[in-house]
Structure formats: C-alpha cells, structure tokens
Amino acid sequence: MKISKKLAKILRHDAESLKLPIDEKGYVPVDLILKMNFFKSLNVDLEHLKKIVETNKKQRFNLKFDNDKKVYLICANQGHSIKKIQNSNLIQLKNYPDDFPDFIIHGTFKSKWPLIKESGGLKKMNRNHIHLTTNLPNSENNFVISGMKTSSNVFIYINIKKCLDNNIIFHKSLNNVILTEGNKDGIIPLDCFERVIDKNDNPLDF
Incomplete structure (x- = not known):
C-alpha cells in the first residue's frame, strides 16, 4: 500500500518537480522510477511493479512496453494535477x-x-x-x-x-x-x- 500511494503521488502530482520526464499522456520511464531512493530502499524491481499494477484494486496504473525505445513506461490512469497531462490518454x-x-x-x-x-x-x-x-x-x-x-x-x-x-x-x-x-x-x-x-x-x- 505504501509503495502504491507513493507511486500514485509521483505520477499524478510530483513527476515534474522531481525532474522525471513525463509525456502528455502521463507516462514515465519505469527504470527512472526504480532508481529513486524510496523504491531502491524497498528493493522494488520491475516484477514487483508489475504485480502492483495488476493487483491494485482501484486500477490506478497502466504499464506498457515501448517497442521503439525498448523501455517500460507507467502512468496513473487519472487524478493528475500536472497541467501538461490533459485528455490525450482518455x-x-x-x-x-x-x-x-x-x-x-x-x-x-x-x-x-x-x-x-x-x-x-x-x-x-x-x-x-x-x-x-x-x-x-x-x-x-x-x-x-x-x-x-x-x-x-x-x-x-x-x-x-x-x-x-x-x-x-x-x-x-x-x-x-x-x-x-x-x-x-x-x-x-x-x-x-x-x-x-x-x-x-x-x-x-x-
């Protein structure tokens, strides 16, 4: 629960202030999330993140693989206050x-x-x-x-x-x-x- 709430806060509100690249649909590279001290301290890896996305009761997140960039991307499905994220993923x-x-x-x-x-x-x-x-x-x-x-x-x-x-x-x-x-x-x-x-x-x- 602690990891899910922290992840939601970053993806909905804090990505820009944390200098994380976030696109207009709200996606952030997973590898940059996992490099953050909070997630490193809890030994969160990609498989752990996949499980959080799959089992979250409110279905807060979407995880996808970018075939062009060869990276996993994650976004919050709704609840954003970051202004660049509007309706492109809706x-x-x-x-x-x-x-x-x-x-x-x-x-x-x-x-x-x-x-x-x-x-x-x-x-x-x-x-x-x-x-x-x-x-x-x-x-x-x-x-x-x-x-x-x-x-x-x-x-x-x-x-x-x-x-x-x-x-x-x-x-x-x-x-x-x-x-x-x-x-x-x-x-x-x-x-x-x-x-x-x-x-x-x-x-x-x-």
Whole structure:
C-alpha cells in the first residue's frame, strides 16, 4: 500500500518537480522510477511493479512496453494535477445517450456539501478534472472500482443532457472513471445537478 500511494503521488502530482520526464499522456520511464531512493530502499524491481499494477484494486496504473525505445513506461490512469497531462490518454464520450452510462455520480461528504452549494457547484480544485463514476460504492449492480471514495456519504447525480447543452465535455479513463474539466470556469454548476442524496437515500436541497 505504501509503495502504491507513493507511486500514485509521483505520477499524478510530483513527476515534474522531481525532474522525471513525463509525456502528455502521463507516462514515465519505469527504470527512472526504480532508481529513486524510496523504491531502491524497498528493493522494488520491475516484477514487483508489475504485480502492483495488476493487483491494485482501484486500477490506478497502466504499464506498457515501448517497442521503439525498448523501455517500460507507467502512468496513473487519472487524478493528475500536472497541467501538461490533459485528455490525450482518455476516451471522449461524444454520442448521447449511446456512449454514456445511465448515471454519472460524484461522491462527497456531508461536511463538504455546504461549501459545494456556496461555491455554485463541483470544481476541479487543484486537479485537472472533476472525478465522477457510474454507480454507488458497493452497489449490487456495479461495484465502484475508482472515481469515488468508498466512505462517501453524499451522492450528486449529474444531469448529463444539461451538461452537454452547456458544452461540458466528458471523458472516460482507462480504469473507467468519468472525468470532466467542467465548463469554461472549471465547474459543473448546481443547475446541472439531477438530484443529491445522502447514504440513506434522503434528498438534499440544492
């Protein structure tokens, strides 16, 4: 877990400040990751890294071999704050309703709900995208792998059609998280919310 969290932090937020080469899709050469003191101190090698990628419950990472450069590359599938990484490794959802899931939901907490209302909607904050998912945590129909904390207790259902009418574009990551940059102000406004409920299905006003 410690290795996975450190790896996610580097690939999502710290690669540039650590002087690691990272491309516009978020890929970093694995050999440079493994040369870092943190990973060397834990004797992490390529096989160990492969296992982390394969067994990570949230499917946070993607590992590939670059045949041209003859090196392994690794990226975080979503959650970036590094600005050069935007949508080039994502699938844009274009055709409504065919390309879209039945629901798009943002999970948050009761403690944060008043601030969301006061600020006028969901914001990217310090990340490149607003993170959404297609169902509730531990749902019988579709267990949420990533895109929402399992401890979330407030669920914001997004009105997809209203968002599209407001030129809000949605993408899907390699681990099926729904991502959007929001409108021109980087927000999904309150009037694009379909409904908001708590974990007991009680409706919340907005």
